[in-house]
Amino acid sequence: MSSRDSSITHLYAQHQGWLQGWLRRRLNDSSDAADLAQDTFLRVLQRRQNLSLEEPRAYLRTIARGLMIDLWRRRDIERAWLETLQQLPEQQAPSPEVGVLMIETLVAIDSLLDELPPAVREAFLLAQLEGLSCPRIAERLGVSLSTVERYIAKALRHCYRLAFEQEP
Structure with missing residues (x-):
């Protein structure tokens, strides 16, 4: 195992439970907290930088906070999409597959504009x-x-x- 892999394994072992608890308190949802904690560590894995962190919890909190914001923005977009669908006559409503594609497109546009x-x-x-x-x-x-x-x-x-x- 490389020293980078060892660092990530140690970071996960030492801080995953804390991060998930931190997220759970902010989201009031243990399932979302578990998902975002995993996504946070996935982001750490995807970064190709060396992990010699003086403040690992601050680093993880920063990544997790960004993921929480992304989650909230996506949910706002989904909510707006559902409200729009409610305005349409049933025969004009798009299929669920098209709805998923529309939400993905709207999220991408929102990200681009941001x-x-x-x-x-x-x-x-x-x-x-x-x-x-x-x-x-x-x-x-x-x-x-x-x-x-x-x-x-x-x-x-x-x-x-x-x-x-x-x-x-």
Whole structure:
């Protein structure tokens, strides 16, 4: 066993129970806590860095906190999707398989938008969702037209990179 594997094994043995308890107290759900604790250690395994941690619990807490936020965001998206489905006539409701794909797509879009700076995200959403022109967006945000054009270009480059330049 390599020293890295030994470090991860030791980290797991020493802190898995504590992490799961910490998550359980925050989530009020032992099943979600167990899943997120495992996901936290999976993230540690996926990182290719050396594990010489001075504060292992702070490190694990940081990863787990991000995973909790992802879980809550996903559940918010799922809730919004279900509310949208309730508005549709039954014959127009998509199949469960399509629903799962829609949720996955919405989660990916949410993640993509979250990576953008707030002003860039807002300009992009005003253009895409409200159909506002760049001059109207500039007026609404109180910035110059060239700034809005830069924001939109940045958001579009970001979308393009994620869609076409990442490896599968």
